[in-house]
Amino acid sequence: MNLKIIIELSFFFVLVLIAARPFGEYMYLVFTGKKTLLTPVFTPVENIIYRLCGVKKDDEHTWIDYTVSLMAFNIAGLLLLFAVIMLQGWLPLNPQKLGAPNAWLAINTAVSFVTNTNWQAYTPESTVSYFTQMAGLAVQNFLSAATGITVAIALTRGFTRKETKHLGSFWVDLTRTTLYILLPIAIFGAIFLVSQGVPQNFSPYTNAKTVEGAQQVIAQGPVASQEVIKELGTNGGGFLNANSSHPYENPTPLSNIFEMFIIVLISAGLIFTFGKFAGDLKQGRALFYGVFVTLILLVLCAAWSETTANPLLVKNAGAKVSFENGNTEGKETRFFGAASPLFSVLTTVTSCGAVNNMHDSNMPLTGLIELFDMQLGELIFGGVGTGLYTLLLFAVITVFIAGLMVGRTPEYLGKKIGPTEIQLTIAAAIFSSILMLLNSAIAVYVADAVKSVANPGPHGFSEILYAATSAAANNGSAFAGLNANIDFWNISLALEMFLGRFVPIILVLALAGRLAVKKATPASLGTLPTNDALFAVMLVMVILLVGGLTFLPALSMGPIAEHMNLFAALK
Amino acid sequence: MDNKQLNRISGKMLLEAAGNSIIKLSPDKMWAIPVMFTVEIGAILTTISLFFGIFTKADAAGIILTLHISVWLWLTVIFANFAEALAESRGKATADSLKKTKRDLMAKKVPDTASREFTLVAASTLVRGDFVMAEPSDVIALDGEIISGIASIDESAVTGESAPVIREAGGDRSSVIGGTKVLSDFIVYRITANPGESFLDKMIALVEGAVRKRTPNEIALNILLIALTFIFLLAVATLQPYANFLKSTFTVTQLVSLFVALAPTTIGALLSAIGIAGMNRLLKINVLAFSGRSVEAAGDVDVVLLDKTGTITLGNRQADAFFPVKGVGEQELAEAAQYSSLSDETPEGRSIVVLAKRKFNIREHEFGSTDKVNFIPFKAETRMSGVDLNGVMIMKGASESIIEYVKSKEKNISIPGDLQAIVESVAVKGGTPLVVAKDARILGVIYLKDILKGGIKERLQQLNLMGIKSVMITGDNPITAASIAAEAGVNDFLSNAKPETKLALIKKYQADGHMVAMIGDGTNDAPALAQADVGIAMNTGTAAAREAGNMLDLDSNPTKVIEVVEIGKQILITRGSLTTFSIANDVAKYFAIVPAMLMGMFPSMAPLNIMRLASPSSAILSAIIFNAVIIPSLIPLALRGVPYKPQSAARLLRVNILIYGLGGVILPFIGIKVIDMLLAVLHIV
Numbered sequence A: 001m002n003l004k005i006i007i008e009l010s011f012f013f014v015l016v017l018i019a020a021r022p023f024g025e026y027m028y029l030v031f032t033g034k035k036t037l038l039t040p041v042f043t044p045v046e047n048i049i050y051r052l053c054g055v056k057k058d059d060e061h062t063w064i065d066y067t068v069s070l071m072a073f074n075i076a077g078l079l080l081l082f083a084v085i086m087l088q089g090w091l092p093l094n095p096q097k098l099g100a101p102n103a104w105l106a107i108n109t110a111v112s113f114v115t116n117t118n119w120q121a122y123t124p125e126s127t128v129s130y131f132t133q134m135a136g137l138a139v140q141n142f143l144s145a146a147t148g149i150t151v152a153i154a155l156t157r158g159f160t161r162k163e164t165k166h167l168g169s170f171w172v173d174l175t176r177t178t179l180y181i182l183l184p185i186a187i188f189g190a191i192f193l194v195s196q197g198v199p200q201n202f203s204p205y206t207n208a209k210t211v212e213g214a215q216q217v218i219a220q221g222p223v224a225s226q227e228v229i230k231e232l233g234t235n236g237g238g239f240l241n242a243n244s245s246h247p248y249e250n251p252t253p254l255s256n257i258f259e260m261f262i263i264v265l266i267s268a269g270l271i272f273t274f275g276k277f278a279g280d281l282k283q284g285r286a287l288f289y290g291v292f293v294t295l296i297l298l299v300l301c302a303a304w305s306e307t308t309a310n311p312l313l314v315k316n317a318g319a320k321v322s323f324e325n326g327n328t329e330g331k332e333t334r335f336f337g338a339a340s341p342l343f344s345v346l347t348t349v350t351s352c353g354a355v356n357n358m359h360d361s362n363m364p365l366t367g368l369i370e371l372f373d374m375q376l377g378e379l380i381f382g383g384v385g386t387g388l389y390t391l392l393l394f395a396v397i398t399v400f401i402a403g404l405m406v407g408r409t410p411e412y413l414g415k416k417i418g419p420t421e422i423q424l425t426i427a428a429a430i431f432s433s434i435l436m437l438l439n440s441a442i443a444v445y446v447a448d449a450v451k452s453v454a455n456p457g458p459h460g461f462s463e464i465l466y467a468a469t470s471a472a473a474n475n476g477s478a479f480a481g482l483n484a485n486i487d488f489w490n491i492s493l494a495l496e497m498f499l500g501r502f503v504p505i506i507l508v509l510a511l512a513g514r515l516a517v518k519k520a521t522p523a524s525l526g527t528l529p530t531n532d533a534l535f536a537v538m539l540v541m542v543i544l545l546v547g548g549l550t551f552l553p554a555l556s557m558g559p560i561a562e563h564m565n566l567f568a569a570l571k
Numbered sequence B: 001m002d003n004k005q006l007n008r009i010s011g012k013m014l015l016e017a018a019g020n021s022i023i024k025l026s027p028d029k030m031w032a033i034p035v036m037f038t039v040e041i042g043a044i045l046t047t048i049s050l051f052f053g054i055f056t057k058a059d060a061a062g063i064i065l066t067l068h069i070s071v072w073l074w075l076t077v078i079f080a081n082f083a084e085a086l087a088e089s090r091g092k093a094t095a096d097s098l099k100k101t102k103r104d105l106m107a108k109k110v111p112d113t114a115s116r117e118f119t120l121v122a123a124s125t126l127v128r129g130d131f132v133m134a135e136p137s138d139v140i141a142l143d144g145e146i147i148s149g150i151a152s153i154d155e156s157a158v159t160g161e162s163a164p165v166i167r168e169a170g171g172d173r174s175s176v177i178g179g180t181k182v183l184s185d186f187i188v189y190r191i192t193a194n195p196g197e198s199f200l201d202k203m204i205a206l207v208e209g210a211v212r213k214r215t216p217n218e219i220a221l222n223i224l225l226i227a228l229t230f231i232f233l234l235a236v237a238t239l240q241p242y243a244n245f246l247k248s249t250f251t252v253t254q255l256v257s258l259f260v261a262l263a264p265t266t267i268g269a270l271l272s273a274i275g276i277a278g279m280n281r282l283l284k285i286n287v288l289a290f291s292g293r294s295v296e297a298a299g300d301v302d303v304v305l306l307d308k309t310g311t312i313t314l315g316n317r318q319a320d321a322f323f324p325v326k327g328v329g330e331q332e333l334a335e336a337a338q339y340s341s342l343s344d345e346t347p348e349g350r351s352i353v354v355l356a357k358r359k360f361n362i363r364e365h366e367f368g369s370t371d372k373v374n375f376i377p378f379k380a381e382t383r384m385s386g387v388d389l390n391g392v393m394i395m396k397g398a399s400e401s402i403i404e405y406v407k408s409k410e411k412n413i414s415i416p417g418d419l420q421a422i423v424e425s426v427a428v429k430g431g432t433p434l435v436v437a438k439d440a441r442i443l444g445v446i447y448l449k450d451i452l453k454g455g456i457k458e459r460l461q462q463l464n465l466m467g468i469k470s471v472m473i474t475g476d477n478p479i480t481a482a483s484i485a486a487e488a489g490v491n492d493f494l495s496n497a498k499p500e501t502k503l504a505l506i507k508k509y510q511a512d513g514h515m516v517a518m519i520g521d522g523t524n525d526a527p528a529l530a531q532a533d534v535g536i537a538m539n540t541g542t543a544a545a546r547e548a549g550n551m552l553d554l555d556s557n558p559t560k561v562i563e564v565v566e567i568g569k570q571i572l573i574t575r576g577s578l579t580t581f582s583i584a585n586d587v588a589k590y591f592a593i594v595p596a597m598l599m600g601m602f603p604s605m606a607p608l609n610i611m612r613l614a615s616p617s618s619a620i621l622s623a624i625i626f627n628a629v630i631i632p633s634l635i636p637l638a639l640r641g642v643p644y645k646p647q648s649a650a651r652l653l654r655v656n657i658l659i660y661g662l663g664g665v666i667l668p669f670i671g672i673k674v675i676d677m678l679l680a681v682l683h684i685v
Helices: A003-031 A039-053 A063-090 A103-114 A130-160 A170-196 A223-232 A253-277 A281-306 A311-320 A339-349 A364-375 A386-405 A419-444 A447-451 A457-472 A487-516 A533-568 B003-007 B011-023 B034-055 B060-102 B199-208 B216-237 B239-245 B252-262 B265-284 B292-300 B308-312 B330-341 B347-360 B399-409 B419-428 B456-465 B478-488 B499-511 B523-531 B543-548 B560-598 B603-608 B616-640 B649-682
Strands: A206-209 A215-218 B106-110 B119-122 B131-134 B144-154 B165-168 B181-191 B287-289 B303-307 B318-324 B373-376 B384-389 B392-397 B432-438 B441-449 B469-473 B492-494 B516-520 B534-538 B551-553
Touching (some): A003 A339, A063 A103, A063 A130, A063 A487, A103 A487, A130 A223, A130 A253, A130 A487, A170 A223, A170 A253, A253 A281, A281 A339, A281 A533, A339 A364, A364 A457, A386 A419, A386 A487, A386 B560, A386 B649, A419 A457, A419 A487, A419 A533, A419 B239, A457 A487, A457 A533, A533 B216, A533 B560, A533 B649, B011 B060, B034 B060, B060 B265, B060 B616, B216 B239, B216 B292, B239 B252, B252 B560, B252 B616, B265 B287, B265 B292, B287 B292, B287 B560, B292 B534, B292 B560, B303 B308, B308 B456, B318 B419, B330 B347, B330 B441, B399 B432, B399 B441, B419 B441, B456 B478, B499 B516, B516 B560, B534 B560, B560 B603, B616 B649
Parallel strands (some): B469 B492, B516 B534, B534 B551
Antiparallel strands (some): B106 B119, B106 B131, B131 B181, B144 B181, B373 B384
């Protein structure tokens, strides 16, 4: 690691630090219906939408109504998306004349985009039409992001409201998220990306002759409009197979910084939105710094690991490769240095899953960090909305243990954490972990799945573990090297994505409902402070401990073993 | 109850607990503690694999390791059972002595309150509403309420307090408890409890732990532990398939060991002992909690209502000064005051006589035979008392009452202009002004001073530190109340309190999200006691009050509420600290077991053995032994509770995190290394 990398990283982190709080406060205004700069522009649009859909603005939902509305909306979206994919051959904007894919693949893809995962078992260029991309996948990129945010807001209201059954209206929250938060940035961002060279057209693919005389098909299309929401909504599904390492998705260092920035923008901001709702920004600040510092440490580890070349290569190549060259396999030369490891960590700590380098080619320790990021529950900023609510689940667990140590029934923001609350919390917090462990264990016994793995030994195991982890965490990034387009993976990962998304959501909404009806105990000297550095440290410890204890044995047999083997081979 | 009984752990108790910990191995009993139940299954699995290994003549080193692990796993379970059994045995000893009291009680049943002709019946045949008479050396057969008579009663069988108490018909001290002994006089009481539901029965059930239900917080913690156990179980169980992919395999012993090391066994083993021990600690300070829930609520209390009289101030006020009105000498006032109080046997009255004597050397008057003396006792309607001496009326009483009195004597009397000012100045000081009048002439004011109880200020300060708001309840006027409140250092006060206002105050605090504790004794306290989250009834109180509260203070000491709060907190702190410790321990156990397990598969893992443990086998065994022996080592702490000193939550957390969190990470590294070295020296594996 050198000074250049440190400066690049510092620049990025300062950017996040500056933007998170004001943006969080802006989102608070949006969700409390207060006036913002955009109110005059969007209120008429909002009202038209409500009138068309028959939504009454002030009709608030109980947690059950909220859940039913959310599930109905998402299942309808799932069916529609599946239909669009299967029927794309008859639909417009299909210059490549792409037909219906394998039904399991279509189901996997539909589930993947509705659950904000964007696991791509398909190659976009040769599988989905422009219409499917724009009217199907991109629409879900917006809606699945908005869905996650509504859940986080509902839970926030559960913590901060008193003695009420109402958690707000799902329809209003969904509409406001889309109109006031996602759309403006998406529009601005798309224009910016076009300025950087990202295409936005409906043209058929170009057949080009390369300098060397070979034929090349250059895929293109309405990339820019889909690119922004891919990062902003922590979706991650690339318009093109190579995702953000493709020059049409991510052409310049500036576009790279921009894309990384909007991956964390909403999730980082929402933590302050929570603080605003709590009436004490410090509550948000403690959570924010807890995850922010953890993120920096993870990035530093990854950057250190990736900027050191593979020792075997150094040993065998003699003087031609030195450690300072770093690990260059699977990377775009323009993203050498900090840009690749930073992107990799950001995309895995959030539920984004976009990549600007190939994770399979990373050093084992980087792979370890990527896996671990997801296994921790994607709460270090995390996915939009999902990050905040998962972080709050762990805050509740922390409060539960620490609160006992001060001699009071544990409480968070004055809400007492009793048996039912802890039941819902812990179930929601560990549910995805169960899916990850189970599916990777099952895969080992499925011949097709074993065959789909490119590498033997620990690295091959990492590939299996990564797929099972990425799906349940709704991340969607892939440790390539695994042929995911087989029935076993399509079906089991679709199940993982669906359950890993909606089971925690339902549990979280139930928790929100339970909390909202409770009284709040006023804070006193006897109350455990949850807005200071000590709480932040404890929170991070609990997160690392629960995640670490659950996954370290598995990780030991994958990336850790690979790392130890690699360095042992030097001797 | 004999307090010493609760402190002592006799050899017999240890032996009994050891026996019980074996009986508790039965799976239907283990099931109640899921974490330990999984450990027992682990022990069964390794034991099976041990025999399997012997029959298939597997390699000797593997068999020996499995043997050791099996033994230590069984010990782990037994240690856990022992902790619980030991906690229970303390209660059992007390229960046995109570049961002795109860046995073979006979009652002198009478047909009505007037009758003295009794039939001797067994206490167990009595029903609610029966009348029973009791004479000296009779034992009260069943809980009841005195209908007629007065008696001194020895309640030591129940309360451990040897000084007899007076019980009499009517008023707030009319209840008698089954099992207590009449020392003098004669009473008739009406049975208020059915057999089996009496106070003594309840107490026996309580101390035996027979009705001990898990408290909400205990249930919540148990859920968390089960969830952690489940996910760790899955994490370990999936390792075998993973190994399969890597064309390798783990032994049952390795997998079970890893799981047991990970599972939160320490807290799982001690959890129920902590709860039982907490109840025992309450018993030790002579408080009976009728539900575990209320003990826990005590830890949460953030508002405490304290009666002024008897809690914050001594029960009796004392005369401190005489303030004559203009034109009257102090001595004249003192003399009149003394006259008016001669018949007043209340401590206040006595203090007036004493003050007059001290200040002006006025001797207690001996009335001559010629004097026509007629004492006028205090009446609630007139709120005055005094003396009619040869036709001269000398009265003292509340200012309004005396003014009314003199006006009634002489319509056009003028009230001294400075009286109001004097009365107010006394009230502002927190005193009670008593106005003295001789016939229709007002002489001045006696200043009755409230005396703060020794040590109460410090107690209240501690409450403050704990973040608990203290509220003083008094019938005094607001000015007097404010002054005493400021002097004692309570946060708030309720003046002119009536039972209804007390109840309303509790409801108001609860509506704001507070948890309220109060202590009370009178019948009119019952609604408030029932409403409060922690209602401590005094043993001297009425049956109604005792029914309404969820705790009973056998010593009837109103400051006890503070100790109850501390014990409530201590239970939760002990639970939290041991949970933290238990989970923090996992880090070191991981570093011992995981590399040891994987070294067979990947020899390159050797550098991860950062503790430099002798061999993979000794690493695993050391971790399991540490995991087992930490349980009995922590039993004393679980039973005694983590030391608690009143302080703010933030500071308390820092201390406990340091000791149980950081300590919990470091200690097992040392412990496991030491055990490993011992194993190497002894050539065990």
